[in-house]
Amino acid sequence: SAVISxxxxxxxxxxxxxxxIQCQVDSQVTMMFWYRQQPGQSLTLIATANxxxxxxxxxGFVIDKFPISRPNLTFSTLxxxxxxxxxxxxxxxxxxxxxxxxxxxxxxxxVL
Amino acid sequence: xxxxxxxxxxxxxPEGAIVSLNCTYSNSAFQYFMxxxxxxxxxxELLMYTYSSGNxxxxxxxxxxxxxxxxxxxxxxxxxxxxxxTYLCAMSASxxxxxxxxxxxxxxVLx
Numbered sequence: 262s263a264v265i266s267x268x269x270x271x272x273x274x275x276x277x278x279x280x281x282i283q284c285q286v287d288s289q290v291t292m293m294f295w296y297r298q299q300p301g302q303s304l305t306l307i308a309t310a311n312x313x314x315x316x317x318x319x320x321g322f323v324i325d326k327f328p329i330s331r332p333n334l335t336f337s338t339l340x341x342x343x344x345x346x347x348x349x350x351x352x353x354x355x356x357x358x359x360x361x362x363x364x365x366x367x368x369x370x371x372v373l
Numbered sequence: 374x375x376x377x378x379x380x381x382x383x384x385x386x387p388e389g390a391i392v393s394l395n396c397t398y399s400n401s402a403f404q405y406f407m408x409x410x411x412x413x414x415x416x417x418e419l420l421m422y423t424y425s426s427g428n429x430x431x432x433x434x435x436x437x438x439x440x441x442x443x444x445x446x447x448x449x450x451x452x453x454x455x456x457x458x459t460y461l462c463a464m465s466a467s468x469x470x471x472x473x474x475x476x477x478x479x480x481x482v483l484x
Contacts, residue, residue: 292470292471294471302476303461303474303475303476303477304417304461304474306471309471353416353417357470357471360405360422360424360468361407361419361422362407362419362463362465362471362472363419364409364416364417364418364419365416366415366416367414367415367416369414
């Protein structure tokens with residue numbers, strides 16, 4: 262299985278601030294994704310992180326709110342900007358390895 | 374109609390029961406199918422992976438794909454309390470593409 266790590270594992274933030282989540286994957290991962298999972302809900306794809314270029318965002322998600330970087334093959338960051346309580350969620354990094362997709366442990370974010 | 378549908382549960386069964394979890398989908402191009410298990414406050418963990426139609430068995434778990442009916446199943450034999458989790462199905466049409474996820478079924482196995 263692919264090794265995917267994320268940090269921080271959890272955080273409590275104030276409204277209006279920003280949080281950057283880091284994701285590290287092993288070298289056999291090709292594509293990287295960022296998901297959001299709101300309480301009691303399934304996974305919603307935020308964007309595909311593209312190495313060395315702008316991420317590809319899904320409908321409803323914009324770069325100004327969720328800037329994503331992927332400076333190399335094995336590292337990506339997701340920033341949740343100008344946070345509001347509605348951003349309270351689990352944020353998951355994911356990567357494809359061959360035909361399968363793996364997930365990191367998630368970052369649990371609470372915005373007060 | 375959602376692209377992938379799954380009964381959200383919760384599904385409660387006694388320990389030792391056979392559990393059947395199911396997903397239906399609308400996109401006939403899907404050919405890669407996966408099942409994930411997600412414990413509370415954890416990331417999804419890949420449980421089973423199947424390509425195209427047919428069955429795949431791994432220990433107490435059997436994944437079944439019926440592409441003609443656009444229906445996939447996960448069977449858990451001799452269910453244990455440790456199987457209590459949310460089970461997510463996911464599918465993709467192309468190699469290496471992002472998977473589309475079902476909403477998940479919450480399973481409780483009672484001792």
